[in-house]
Amino acid sequence: MKVTPVPCYADNYAYLVESADGTCRVVVDASEGPPVLTALDGGGGTLTAILATHHHGDHVDGNRDLLARFPGTPVYGHASDRGRIPGQTEYLEDGATFSLGPLTIRALHVPGHTTGALTYVVTEGAEPAAAFTGDTLFAAGCGRLFEGTPADMTRSLGKLAALPPETRVYCGHEYTESNLRFAAHAEPSNAAVEAKVAEAAALRAEGRPTVPSTIGSELATNPFFRTGEPELRNTFGIPAGADAAEALRVVREAKNTF
Ligand SMILES: [Zn+2]
Structure with missing residues (x-):
C-alpha cells in the first residue's frame, strides 16, 4: 500500500491510498477538489472510493x-453523518x-470531535496498518x-491506543509543531x-x-494519551484521584488557550 498526503487549504491533508498493484485507489478526506484531482490524474486517473472521516467541510468539500x-464512486462515512x-x-x-480490491478497511467509531467521527484502519497483506484519524x-x-x-x-x-504500536497514523491536519510545543509544556522532562x-x-x-x-x-508523546502521567498532572493541577475523562477535559481546555 502506498499513502500519499495531498496538502489542501492552509494545513489540511487529504490522502491518496493505493494498493501495491495500483488497481485500487482510494481518497481519504477529499478536502478540496483541485489538488486531489491533480494527485489522482498523476497515477492513471482512476478512483475506487472516497472515505470521509467526518462531515466538516474541510474534509468533504x-x-x-x-x-x-x-460518477458513481462510493462515498463512505458514519451512519449518523447521513x-x-x-x-x-x-x-x-x-x-x-x-474490502476494496486488495485493501481491507475497518471503521472505528470515535466520537468526540464530531458525533459521527470515524477512523479508518487500512491494511494490505502483512504490512503495518495505516490509521486515518481525521480530526480525532x-x-x-x-x-x-x-x-x-x-x-x-x-x-x-x-x-486508538489499543491498535498495534507500529500502526501508522495519518491525521487530518499539519498541527504537529504547535501540538509539540504544548506537549513540551505539559511534560518538560519527556x-x-x-x-x-x-x-x-x-x-x-x-x-x-x-x-x-x-x-x-503517540503513546510516548501525545498529552491526550498521557493524562495519567504525574508530571502532566502536576503541570495542569489535576488531582491524582481525577478520572481519565476529567483529566482530558482539563488538558483539552488548557490546549484551547495555549
Ligand atoms: Zn473537523
Whole structure:
C-alpha cells in the first residue's frame, strides 16, 4: 500500500491510498477538489472510493468535484453523518469491515470531535496498518470537542491506543509543531517529546509533512494519551484521584488557550 498526503487549504491533508498493484485507489478526506484531482490524474486517473472521516467541510468539500469526474464512486462515512457528507452512499457503524480490491478497511467509531467521527484502519497483506484519524487524533494532539464530551473522546482515544504500536497514523491536519510545543509544556522532562520536536522541525524546514506518526510514538508523546502521567498532572493541577475523562477535559481546555 502506498499513502500519499495531498496538502489542501492552509494545513489540511487529504490522502491518496493505493494498493501495491495500483488497481485500487482510494481518497481519504477529499478536502478540496483541485489538488486531489491533480494527485489522482498523476497515477492513471482512476478512483475506487472516497472515505470521509467526518462531515466538516474541510474534509468533504472536494467530494462533488471528485464525483463529477468519477460518477458513481462510493462515498463512505458514519451512519449518523447521513445528510452531512456530500455524495455519501455507504453508512458505516463501529467495527464495519470491508474490502476494496486488495485493501481491507475497518471503521472505528470515535466520537468526540464530531458525533459521527470515524477512523479508518487500512491494511494490505502483512504490512503495518495505516490509521486515518481525521480530526480525532493528531500527531501530539487531539481534536476539539465540538459534538462530544471528554468521556466520549477518552473512550475514542482508548480504541486508538489499543491498535498495534507500529500502526501508522495519518491525521487530518499539519498541527504537529504547535501540538509539540504544548506537549513540551505539559511534560518538560519527556525526552521523546524533545526528540520529536527536533524531528518535526527538520521535516518542516524541508517543506515535508510530519505524517505519518505511529501509535507507539503517540503513546510516548501525545498529552491526550498521557493524562495519567504525574508530571502532566502536576503541570495542569489535576488531582491524582481525577478520572481519565476529567483529566482530558482539563488538558483539552488548557490546549484551547495555549
Ligand atoms: Zn473537523
